[in-house]
Amino acid sequence: MKYKNFPMVPRVVFGRGSFSQLNEILMPKRKNSEAPFIFLVDDVFENNKKITSQIPTLFNDQIIFIPTEEEPKTDQVDVLVEKIRNESNEIPSGIIGIGGGTVMDLAKAVAIMLTSTGKTEDYQGWDLVKNEALYHVGIPTISGTGAEVSRTTVLTGPDKKLGINSDFTPFDQVLLDPELTNGVPxxxxxxxxxxxxxxxxxxxxxxxxxxxxxxxxxxxxxxxxxxxxxxxxxxxxxxxxxxxxxxxxxxxxxxxxxxxxxxxxxxxxxxxxxxxxxxxxxxxxxxxxxxxxxxxxxxxxxxxxxxxxxxxxxxxxxxxxxxxxxxxxxxxxxxxxxxxxxxxxxxxxxxxxxxxxxxx
Ligand code: NAD
Ligand code: ZN
Structure with a gap:
């Protein structure tokens, strides 16, 4: 195709305090009580009760805090995917990334790899992903990268730093709550x-x-x-x-x-x-x-x-x-x-x- 048929984020919420609506947004997407939501959250929020108390966990949902000193790596995605597969009997209901470009990119990559086989590094490039990703939600807490809207997730692999660029990469839902950027240095x-x-x-x-x-x-x-x-x-x-x-x-x-x-x-x-x-x-x-x-x-x-x-x-x-x-x-x-x-x-x-x- 000469002109790219570009997928866009189909749903977006904007508003100060809209993070408190996350529960309502996720509820209809919950497959059943055995299929958890996995929240990947920047570890800067680990002791931030105001944020963590609003993460609407139920049943077997998991919060995984992500260190962000380093940008995301393909083997880090592989480890997360294996951990999620091992700890849950069912494929999760969805992945929610709460953080900056680093965590949002990880959330996209994990959602892709939970429905794909092989290693994450195999998918670095253009249009190599064949299966629809798991439902995934992006919630930025720092502004600038555009990772919340983009069709890529930038990862460092063993021999290259390159995105997984695919129609399945963009988020299914984005929540833009500018209040979440309070406290950025x-x-x-x-x-x-x-x-x-x-x-x-x-x-x-x-x-x-x-x-x-x-x-x-x-x-x-x-x-x-x-x-x-x-x-x-x-x-x-x-x-x-x-x-x-x-x-x-x-x-x-x-x-x-x-x-x-x-x-x-x-x-x-x-x-x-x-x-x-x-x-x-x-x-x-x-x-x-x-x-x-x-x-x-x-x-x-x-x-x-x-x-x-x-x-x-x-x-x-x-x-x-x-x-x-x-x-x-x-x-x-x-x-x-x-x-x-x-x-x-x-x-x-x-x-x-x-x-x-x-x-x-
Ligand atoms: P980041 O996600 O690495 O975060 C930078 C720092 O800000 C971290 O220490 C984090 O803990 C801190 N932080 C984030 N929110 C905070 C908050 N509310 N309060 C206090 N501290 C907070 O930085 P970034 O610049 O957003 O993202 C960089 C990454 O994004 C890179 O890996 C880059 O490759 C990727 N990127 C992706 C795309 C894309 O389209 N997918 C585009 C550009 C960049
Ligand atoms: Zn950039």
Missing amino acids: KDQWFYTGMDCYIHCVESLNGTYLNAFSQSYGEKAGELCHEVFYDGNLSEEESQDKLMMASWHGGMSIAYSQVGVAHAMSYGLSYLLGTRHGIGNCIVFDHLEEFYPEGVAMFKKMKARFGIELPTGLCANLTDEEFDTMINVSMGMEPLWENACGKNWKDTITPEKLRSLYEKM
């Missing part, structure tokens, strides 16, 4: 929020741009400006708007692609484990030649919130390590093609990437 708020801003810049300045992506990208960009630059917003308005910016930013790249910052930050992440939001910021800060206006605005936003990015990440790397990063990055062909056009290899050479990485 300022630096992390900025890094994950900038992931959204960078999605807009990369999509709006890409060769894949079309009216569909543009309409979402422009809206997301406008909301990011209000939140991070010139809006005089209350805390609540800022939370509400950033949650919707993330949604629109995710929709914008759905029908287009990201670009240089993402391609290079995948390299950093693969070699050094640098996390997505901060990695994108570190790279984007040096991309004036690709995105002059976007980077100038980014620097103003950074200054407004007193954000200091780490430096010297690549100071002591060996030639071999540089080559690993460069290979991972150059392997992201659609991203480069979107950013620099069909002939991207004329300008994006290993030497060029090395000179950029050396600045970081």
Whole structure:
């Protein structure tokens, strides 16, 4: 098919305090008392009674707290799936991910793998999933990645960091409650929020741009400006708007692609484990030649919130390590093609990437 027939999240709730409705939302989806709901929850909430007391567990439902120091891995998904299979006689009623991009991506992957055979790494790529996933629900607690709307779940496997991109990946239900983002540390708020801003810049300045992506990208960009630059917003308005910016930013790249910052930050992440939001910021800060206006605005936003990015990440790397990063990055062909056009290899050479990485 020339034009992608894109699945979207079929149901979404938006509203401050809407998390308290989770029970009503899940009840009709409960298959029977033996088929539990499995709640994957960011472990930052483990001792947060306000959140945990509202998770509507019944019968054999399970809450599994997920550490998020590291981004999700394929073998972590395999372990979770095995644990869930072993501990329940029936296939669960559904998987609910409550957290940031890390936990939402894990929830998507677990829901896919509970109805698929083999190992998670076998499904990294495009349209390799053949069976419908288990009912799965995404509930973001930090805004920016767009993982709540996207058709992918980004996982690090034994030999690549690549998403499971499939029609079965998007959530069946999303619950957007901006109050859940209370308590996000300022630096992390900025890094994950900038992931959204960078999605807009990369999509709006890409060769894949079309009216569909543009309409979402422009809206997301406008909301990011209000939140991070010139809006005089209350805390609540800022939370509400950033949650919707993330949604629109995710929709914008759905029908287009990201670009240089993402391609290079995948390299950093693969070699050094640098996390997505901060990695994108570190790279984007040096991309004036690709995105002059976007980077100038980014620097103003950074200054407004007193954000200091780490430096010297690549100071002591060996030639071999540089080559690993460069290979991972150059392997992201659609991203480069979107950013620099069909002939991207004329300008994006290993030497060029090395000179950029050396600045970081
Ligand atoms: P994250 O999920 O890793 O969370 C970052 C930190 O914020 C964690 O320490 C977490 O505990 C904390 N946190 C989250 N909510 C909080 C709250 N309410 N209060 C206090 N602390 C809170 O970060 P992220 O930036 O949302 O997600 C990054 C991941 O998303 C990466 O793995 C990346 O690959 C993935 N990603 C996926 C997509 C997609 O479309 N699937 C898109 C972009 C990024
Ligand atoms: Zn991103």
